[in-house]
Amino acid sequence: MSIAIAEEKGWEPKIIVFACNWCTYAAADLAGLNHLEYPAQVRIIRTPCSGRMDPMLVLRAFNRGADGVLLSG
Amino acid sequence: MRKRVGVFVCDCGTNIASVVDTEEVARYAANLPGVVFSTTYKYMCSDPGQEMIRKAIKEHDLEQVVVASCSPRMHEKTFRKAVEQGGINGYLFEMVNIREQDSWVHHDRGEATKKAKDLVRMAVAKVLRNKPLYISHIPITKKALVIGGGIAGMQAALDIADAGYPVILVEKQATIGGKMAQLDKTFPTMDCAA
Amino acid sequence: MVAVAQHPNIQIITYAEVTNVAGYIGNFKVTIKKKPKYVDWDLCTGCGTCIEKCPTKKIPDPFDLGLGMTTAIRKVYPQAVPGKPFIDDKHCRKLTEGKCGVCEKICPTKAIKFDDKEEYMTVEVGAIVMATGYDLFKWEEVYGEYGYGKYPDVITSLHFERLASAGGPTGGKIKRPSDGKEPKRVAFIKCVGSRDDTKGKSYCSRACCMYTAKHAYQVKDKIPDSEAYVFYMDVRTAGKNYEEFYQRSLNAGAKYIRGRVSKIYQRGDSLVLKAEDSLLGRPLEVEVDMVVLATAMVPSEGAQELAKIIGFSVDKDGFYQEAHPKLQPVETFAAGVYLAGACQGPKDIPDTVAQASGAAVKVCGLLAKDMLATEPMVSEVDIYKCSGCGFCVPICPYKAISLVEITEKGHHGPIVRQVAEVNGSLCQGCGACVPACRTAALNLKGFTDEQLVAEVDALCL
Numbered sequence: 001m002s003i004a005i006a007e008e009k010g011w012e013p014k015i016i017v018f019a020c021n022w023c024t025y026a027a028a029d030l031a032g033l034n035h036l037e038y039p040a041q042v043r044i045i046r047t048p049c050s051g052r053m054d055p056m057l058v059l060r061a062f063n064r065g066a067d068g069v070l071l072s073g
Numbered sequence: 074m075r076k077r078v079g080v081f082v083c084d085c086g087t088n089i090a091s092v093v094d095t096e097e098v099a100r101y102a103a104n105l106p107g108v109v110f111s112t113t114y115k116y117m118c119s120d121p122g123q124e125m126i127r128k129a130i131k132e133h134d135l136e137q138v139v140v141a142s143c144s145p146r147m148h149e150k151t152f153r154k155a156v157e158q159g160g161i162n163g164y165l166f167e168m169v170n171i172r173e174q175d176s177w178v179h180h181d182r183g184e185a186t187k188k189a190k191d192l193v194r195m196a197v198a199k200v201l202r203n204k205p206l207y208i209s210h211i212p213i214t215k216k217a218l219v220i221g222g223g224i225a226g227m228q229a230a231l232d233i234a235d236a237g238y239p240v241i242l243v244e245k246q247a248t249i250g251g252k253m254a255q256l257d258k259t260f261p262t263m264d265c266a267a
Numbered sequence: 268m269v270a271v272a273q274h275p276n277i278q279i280i281t282y283a284e285v286t287n288v289a290g291y292i293g294n295f296k297v298t299i300k301k302k303p304k305y306v307d308w309d310l311c312t313g314c315g316t317c318i319e320k321c322p323t324k325k326i327p328d329p330f331d332l333g334l335g336m337t338t339a340i341r342k343v344y345p346q347a348v349p350g351k352p353f354i355d356d357k358h359c360r361k362l363t364e365g366k367c368g369v370c371e372k373i374c375p376t377k378a379i380k381f382d383d384k385e386e387y388m389t390v391e392v393g394a395i396v397m398a399t400g401y402d403l404f405k406w407e408e409v410y411g412e413y414g415y416g417k418y419p420d421v422i423t424s425l426h427f428e429r430l431a432s433a434g435g436p437t438g439g440k441i442k443r444p445s446d447g448k449e450p451k452r453v454a455f456i457k458c459v460g461s462r463d464d465t466k467g468k469s470y471c472s473r474a475c476c477m478y479t480a481k482h483a484y485q486v487k488d489k490i491p492d493s494e495a496y497v498f499y500m501d502v503r504t505a506g507k508n509y510e511e512f513y514q515r516s517l518n519a520g521a522k523y524i525r526g527r528v529s530k531i532y533q534r535g536d537s538l539v540l541k542a543e544d545s546l547l548g549r550p551l552e553v554e555v556d557m558v559v560l561a562t563a564m565v566p567s568e569g570a571q572e573l574a575k576i577i578g579f580s581v582d583k584d585g586f587y588q589e590a591h592p593k594l595q596p597v598e599t600f601a602a603g604v605y606l607a608g609a610c611q612g613p614k615d616i617p618d619t620v621a622q623a624s625g626a627a628v629k630v631c632g633l634l635a636k637d638m639l640a641t642e643p644m645v646s647e648v649d650i651y652k653c654s655g656c657g658f659c660v661p662i663c664p665y666k667a668i669s670l671v672e673i674t675e676k677g678h679h680g681p682i683v684r685q686v687a688e689v690n691g692s693l694c695q696g697c698g699a700c701v702p703a704c705r706t707a708a709l710n711l712k713g714f715t716d717e718q719l720v721a722e723v724d725a726l727c728l
Contacts, residue, residue, distance in 0.1 A: 014726075014727065016723065016726060016727070022600060043726045045719065045722050045723065045726070047698070047714065047719070048644065048696050048697055048698050048711065048713075048714050049696075049697035049698055049699060051664075051697045051698055051699030051702075052697060052698030052699065052701055052702070052711060052714055053702065054701065054702035054716065054719075055702070056702075056716070057719055057720065057723060060720055060723050060724070061723045061726075061727060064723060064724055064727035064728075065727045066723075066726075066727050
């Protein structure tokens with residue numbers, strides 16, 4: 001689906017973020033403290049460390065219909 | 074384990090409630106599988122807020138607790154304690170970040186509320202799979218190491234030593250004193266530095 | 268300083284560096300390297316005869332930043348604590364050329380040991396305070412307009428401290444390094460390296476405004492008919508009695524000029540500063556005898572490596588990162604490791620003392636406990652699934668996993684096999700071992716596969 005059509009239909013992407021508790025998750029909190037705005041379609045899952053990330057989880061997210069997965073840590 | 078989740082949604086004054094429709098989130102949470110109780114409150118972390126959690130655990134026979142409020146990096150310990158005081162294991166608890174990662178970064182009330190609902194749904198799904206965990210205890214070596222013998226290291230060493238604990242002070246140079254020893258008089262009192 | 272040395276609870280280990288830190292909060296194992304001093308401090312009485320007789324007397328004294336000369340065997344300075352000498356192995360003739368050995372002959376207690384070697388010792392502690400301080404920004408490398416360090420009379424504020432100090436190379440008389448004359452006109456330039464994105468650091472070094480006010484005052488005070496010019500960007504006096512101190516400097520006659528100095532060059536015996544007075548909006552030329560640069564504070568050499576060894580982070584400028592800028596200013600991300608002083612960021616003495624006391628309280632709070640509660644969100648092994656492949660062992664950054672032998676009942680007698688075992692105190696709950704486990708025997712309590720999958724599924728609904 002092209003972006004133009006997608007926007008017309010009111011389609012919204014579903015983006016899953018796996019965020020390390022010690023850096024990215026803290027950074028996301030910091031973004032909040034500074035009231036920096038970003039699109040509301042982002043859903044953050046807290047992980048204890050990006051080392052905990054299993055490729056299985058990324059595949060699972062896509063398998064269940066996620067449009068994008070961001071792994072950050 | 075029985076599935077009896079209680080969901081507590083915090084307004085954080087207006088920090089959350091001005092952007093996220095917390096009442097709506099609580100109503101939505103009430104219909105999630107496993108949830109038997111949900112409510113909102115102005116300041117969940119306050120004493121009355123915590124008391125509300127403790128009371129609800131008893132009154133509604135809750136087995137799991139979800140608090141949707143600020144970042145878990147801020148108040149996870151606070152609520153874990155409240156949950157324990159309420160009589161259930163502190164790890165049968167999950168926190169949802171609807172302040173730092175929702176109300177403070179989004180302006181559209183509809184979108185922010187939708188996000189809050191999704192995040193609460195996520196936490197409920199997780200908390201139903203939580204298991205009670207138990208803290209263990211380890212002994213402590215009652216001795217401190219201070220690295221650097223300048224003014225900071227000396228002061229820290231003295232304070233710790235005065236409290237009665239042994240301190241090892243390691244310094245790179247052949248004397249303690251650091252940069253301070255090189256200084257002449259120091260402001261604002263013009264004392265000698267040594 | 269003497270109070271530290273005399274305290275029965277403090278053991279001072281000087282001329283030493285921390286080379287390794289293992290373990291965790293409450294139970295650190297620290298390796299300390301003691302550099303060779305070539306003097307047995309147990310035997311040495313600190314009489315100083317060796318220092319007097321040392322024939323190698325022309326070494327630029329690092330303590331005086333090269334403004335004075337010193338000997339190969341020396342105390343860092345006469346009032347050093349502990350008051351015992353060491354031998355500078357880069358300059359000692361016995362150690363570099365095999366000749367001399369005068370100190371060994373005259374030492375009344377036979378304390379000189381030319382065969383002294385590096386020594387390693389291990390100590391066990393429950394908490395660590397980082398107080399590694401700062402170094403001065405190397406201005407000579409970037410500030411070409413101030414002469415890249417080629418003019419001897421362009422010095423730093425720390426040089427000035429040594430010149431003004433009664434224990435310094437001039438006995439407290441302010442003399443300029445080139446010819447030893449008393450400078451009648453002294454210029455001070457603030458923010459050299461600080462608040463300079465292009466050549467230096469973006470941050471303010473915080474202490475310079477005040478010590479420069481002090482130096483300008485000292486020039487006016489110690490040198491009759493002198494002029495002190497202070498070139499500044501802003502005057503920041505945010506501290507108790509600081510503004511009053513700055514006013515005292517102004518009242519003493521220090522001339523504050525708002526503007527940056529764009530060039531320094533030699534004219535005959537003196538130095539010429541080209542600048543702009545940005546309040547009057549006009550260019551300016553000032554001729555002086557000596558220039559003092561207030562150079563930025565930067566993290567001390569080796570501080571970053573030490574952070575890596577211990578396992579916590581540094582900020583963009585290399586200062587130690589506090590756990591939270593407002594609420595946890597003395598904690599690091601490594602539990603049981605605390606910060607004091609300029610290693611965390613530029614600081615003056617009052618702030619340093621305050622933070623050091625803060626760090627000390629955190630340490631005392633920890634050491635006052637008899638037992639330490641550990642976070643239960645650690646990895647666990649399902650030994651029935653574990654094949655004992657050992658894949659997880661090298662993956663664990665905290666060395667928390669080891670292989671152990673277990674005995675199980677089998678159809679034809681007991682079976683002995685290896686399985687992984689997690690040390691719950693060493694495990695920090697990162698979960699790096701979980702995806703590495705081929706038989707899914709490892710799981711992280713609180714963040715199990717089942718829990719994370721449930722989260723993904725719930726979000727993707």
